[in-house]
Structures are given as structure tokens and as C-alpha cells.
Amino acid sequence: MTRYPDELRTRLADELAAARRRTQVLADAVDDAELTRQHSPLMSPLHWDVAHIANMEDLWLVRRASPGDEPAPGVREDIDHLYDAFINPRADRPALPLLDPAEARAYQATVRERSLEILDAAGADGRPLLEEGFVYGMIAQHEQQHVETMLATHQLRTGPRVLHADPPPASGLAAELVGTEVFHPGGRFTMGVDAVGPDVFALDNERPAHEVDVAPFHLDAVPTTNGEYARFIDDGGYTRRELWSDAGWEHVTAEGWTAPMTWELVDGAWHRTSFGEREPIAAVADQPVLHVCFHEAAAYARWAGKRLPTEVEWEYAARVDPESGRTRRFPWGDEEPTAELANLDQRHLQPAPVGAYPKGASPLGVHQLIGDVWEWCDSGFEGYPGFAPFPYKEYSEVFFGGDFRMLRGSSFGVGTVAARTTFRNWDLPIRRQIFSGFRCARSAGDA
Numbered sequence: 001m002t003r004y005p006d007e008l009r010t011r012l013a014d015e016l017a018a019a020r021r022r023t024q025v026l027a028d029a030v031d032d033a034e035l036t037r038q039h040s041p042l043m044s045p046l047h048w049d050v051a052h053i054a055n056m057e058d059l060w061l062v063r064r065a066s067p068g069d070e071p072a073p074g075v076r077e078d079i080d081h082l083y084d085a086f087i088n089p090r091a092d093r094p095a096l097p098l099l100d101p102a103e104a105r106a107y108q109a110t111v112r113e114r115s116l117e118i119l120d121a122a123g124a125d126g127r128p129l130l131e132e133g134f135v136y137g138m139i140a141q142h143e144q145q146h147v148e149t150m151l152a153t154h155q156l157r158t159g160p161r162v163l164h165a166d167p168p169p170a171s172g173l174a175a176e177l178v179g180t181e182v183f184h185p186g187g188r189f190t191m192g193v194d195a196v197g198p199d200v201f202a203l204d205n206e207r208p209a210h211e212v213d214v215a216p217f218h219l220d221a222v223p224t225t226n227g228e229y230a231r232f233i234d235d236g237g238y239t240r241r242e243l244w245s246d247a248g249w250e251h252v253t254a255e256g257w258t259a260p261m262t263w264e265l266v267d268g269a270w271h272r273t274s275f276g277e278r279e280p281i282a283a284v285a286d287q288p289v290l291h292v293c294f295h296e297a298a299a300y301a302r303w304a305g306k307r308l309p310t311e312v313e314w315e316y317a318a319r320v321d322p323e324s325g326r327t328r329r330f331p332w333g334d335e336e337p338t339a340e341l342a343n344l345d346q347r348h349l350q351p352a353p354v355g356a357y358p359k360g361a362s363p364l365g366v367h368q369l370i371g372d373v374w375e376w377c378d379s380g381f382e383g384y385p386g387f388a389p390f391p392y393k394e395y396s397e398v399f400f401g402g403d404f405r406m407l408r409g410s411s412f413g414v415g416t417v418a419a420r421t422t423f424r425n426w427d428l429p430i431r432r433q434i435f436s437g438f439r440c441a442r443s444a445g446d447a
């Protein structure tokens with residue numbers, strides 16, 4: 001039994017701890033009544049997420065990362081069925097005999113103690129799941145993904161503000177960048193990634209690295225802003241049938257949507273409510289628009305004479321260094337994101353104005369591909385050539401070919417451990433409770 005090298009062991013423990021700190025911030029911000037309430041049928045009660053996070057860690061670290069060829073006993077195998085997302089649709093979760101908040105917190109703590117003992121004792125020992133610490137990274141990412149979901153639940157709750165963060169940095173470049181696009185010559189590039197070295201935490205749907213051809217295209221330098229989106233609304237965007245797909249039109253008219261999720265008209269002026277605080281859209285006009293569904297993004301793009309990018313185009317723009325032709329890890333190079341490069345980790349509770357992260361831009365000048373808002377792409381969810389489910393089919397494979405649209409980049413609510421240009425997120429085209437925005441694209445040659 002060989003232990004992981006100290007540096008790796010520390011990194012893995014740090015990622016688990018960082019995820020747990022965020023879970024606790026969001027769970028501790030509300031009282032037990034709010035923790036156990038379902039704020040929207042689209043979301044779980046927060047204490048379900050808390051125990052589900054622990055149950056995933058119980059399944060994959062306590063049971064599967066333990067030394068030996070057979071899974072070790074779990075902390076609470078008796079409650080697996082309550083926290084299986086496939087057995088229990090979100091709308092049904094409040095009616096289950098769930099752990100109460102104190103029990104859910106205690107379950108998290110007990111499981112974590114056991115995980116850290118296992119991490120301390122052993123290394124990979126040739127087991128693929130444990131190679132380079134993958135399963136610890138997977139569990140840290142799983143917790144961070146649920147923290148982002150819990151943050152979206154917070155966005156849906158009503159009542160006074162309970163979460164606080166510094167405002168995002170200002171931008172001196174917004175006026176210059178809004179409405180501009182960047183030409184990308186296209187060609188062949190390496191899409192996806194092999195989960196080795198710095199990319200070891202890449203999840204199954206990001207793999208393997210493979211060559212792809214992309215035709216020349218233009219991509220907006222920045223995500224579509226609130227100010228631009230308000231002009232689309234004022235121009236009758238939500239009432240002009242020709243801008244919408246059949247499914248999009250059917251959905252917005254059935255729902256009566258006339259603006260993004262958190263917007264409302266107050267004395268004739270658009271306002272949004274962000275984590276309990278109402279503010280005029282005019283004050284955040286340069287921020288990327290947030291909480292729009294795929295259909296709204298696509299309708300805006302058509303109104304603007306453009307379209308949404310494909311996943312291939314998005315990843316090309318985010319990764320290819322035109323100078324060397326090399327596919328890199330991030331728009332700015334190969335180094336991990338920092339507070340100067342991207343708006344991540346819930347450091348700010350809203351997107352930053354466009355142009356606020358000039359150091360994070362791509363060499364061709366595309367800004368904020370990582371951080372701020374998830375970006376809808378006009379692609380469905382499929383496995384890459386050579387895809388293999390790892391370590392379980394229910395993370396990705398069962399969703400392939402479904403009615404999903406892809407989201408790329410990451411939002412202000414994404415944990416750095418899951419912020420990659422190869423990361424593939426997906427949701428139904430009607431969903432907008434997530435931290436979703438978009439930027440437009442155009443094929444080269446189209447007027």
C-alpha cells in the first residue's frame with residue numbers, strides 16, 4: 001500500500017475542505033424551517049442536498065476508496081435510496097423521510113472524517129478510480145456542483161437578504177467591448193482532454209482528447225449584457241413569433257415570460273432581484289444577462305442577426321492559441337484561475353461587468369469565457385468519439401441524446417476545482433433557474 005505523495009494528499013484534502021466550507025455557508029445562512037422547505041419544485045430542499053453530498057462521498061470514498069478489492073461498509077447504507085437522484089425526482093424529495101438538518105450535518109461530518117482517514121492511509125495502488133487522486137477530485141467537484149445548485153435555490157427563496165459578498169470588480173472596457181465580435185480563423189484543433197496531469201479531474205464526458213475541424217466564425221468578445229437584452233425586450237423580442245423556435249414560442253407564451261427570471265417592471269423601469277436585493281437594471285446594464293433559458297438566448301441571437309455558438313466553436317475560442325496553434329487549458333494559458341483572471345467561487349454574488357477581467361481574455365480578445373455566467377451553446381449532449389462511462393453511467397451517459405442543450409464556461413457560483421474550458425454542463429432548453437447567460441456567434445461569410 002503506497003500513500004499518495006504529500007503534495008497531492010494536501011491538494012485533495014484542501015479541495016474537499018474548500019467545498020465543505022461553501023456547503024456550510026449556504027446551509028448555515030438559513031434556519032431549519034428554510035433548510036427543509038422546498039423553495040421551488042425545480043429544486044431540492046437544501047437539507048436534501050446536504051445529505052446527498054454526504055451520501056455520494058459515502059458511496060465513492062468511504063466504500064470504494066477504502067483499501068482492498070471489495071467495497072468497505074458505508075456509514076449509512078440504509079438511506080442510499082433517499083438520496084439517489086434517479087429514484088427520487090426533485091419534486092418528490094420533500095415528502096421523503098429525510099434526515100433532519102442536524103442528522104444531515106452529522107452525516108456529512110462522520111463521512112468526511114472517514115474519507116480523510118482513508119486519504120491519509122493509502123494511495124492509488126493501481127486502481128483506476130484512485131489514479132492521481134481522481135475520485136477525491138470527483139467528489140470535491142460533486143459537492144461544488146451541488147453548492148452551485150444550493151446557490152440557485154437561495155436565488156429562488158424570498159425574504160430579506162442572507163448572503164453577502166463583495167461587489168464584483170468594475171470594468172473600464174465595457175463601452176469598448178459591448179457589441180464587438182472577434183474573428184476566429186478555425187481549422188483543426190484538439191477538443192476534450194485526457195484525464196492526466198493537471199487535467200486529472202476531468203470528468204468522463206470531457207474525454208478523450210480528439211481532433212476536430214471548425215469552420216471560420218465570429219464570436220462576440222463578451223457575453224450579451226443586461227443593457228443589450230433590455231433593448232431586445234423593448235423591441236418586442238418576447239412578442240415577435242418569428243424570432244422563436246416552435247418549442248421556444250410554446251414555452252414562453254405558456255409561461256407568460258416577458259423578461260429574464262429575476263426581472264420585473266417597477267414604475268416603468270426594469271429591475272432585477274439578486275439574492276433578495278432589488279436593483280435597477282440600468283445600474284447593472286454592463287453585466288452579462290443572467291437567468292435566461294436556451295430559447296430566450298436563441299431568440300435574442302436571431303434578433304441580433306446572429307446565432308449561438310456550437311460547443312466546438314466555444315471550446316476552440318477558449319483554448320486555441322493562434323500563435324502556436326496549441327490547445328491550452330484556459331483562455332489565458334495553462335495556469336489555474338485566480339481572482340484576477342475570473343469571477344468564480346461565489347467570491348461575488350453576481351456576474352462582473354463585461355471587460356472586468358482583461359487578464360483572463362483569450363489571445364484574440366474574447367473575455368470572460370470562464371466565470372461570470374454559463375453560456376448556452378447550440379449543441380445537444382453526446383459522448384465524444386471513444387467515450388467510456390467513468391466511473392458511473394448516471395453522471396453523463398444516461399443523458400446522451402436527450403432534450404438537453406449544452407452550457408460552457410462556468411458561472412460566478414462555480415468552484416475553481418470544476419472550472420475548466422473542457423467542462424460540459426447541460427440542462428433542458430427551458431431551464432433558467434441556473435446561472436445561465438450566453439454570447440452570440442456568426443459564421444464567417446454571413447452578413
Ligand code: AVJ
Nearest residue numbers: 142145146149395424425426
Ligand atoms: C452536470 C450540473 C447537470 O446537477 O444535474 C450533480 C451535476 N451530477 N450530481 C446536475 C451532478 C450528479 C449535474 N449537472
Ligand code: FE
Nearest residue numbers: 052085142146
Ligand atoms: Fe449529485
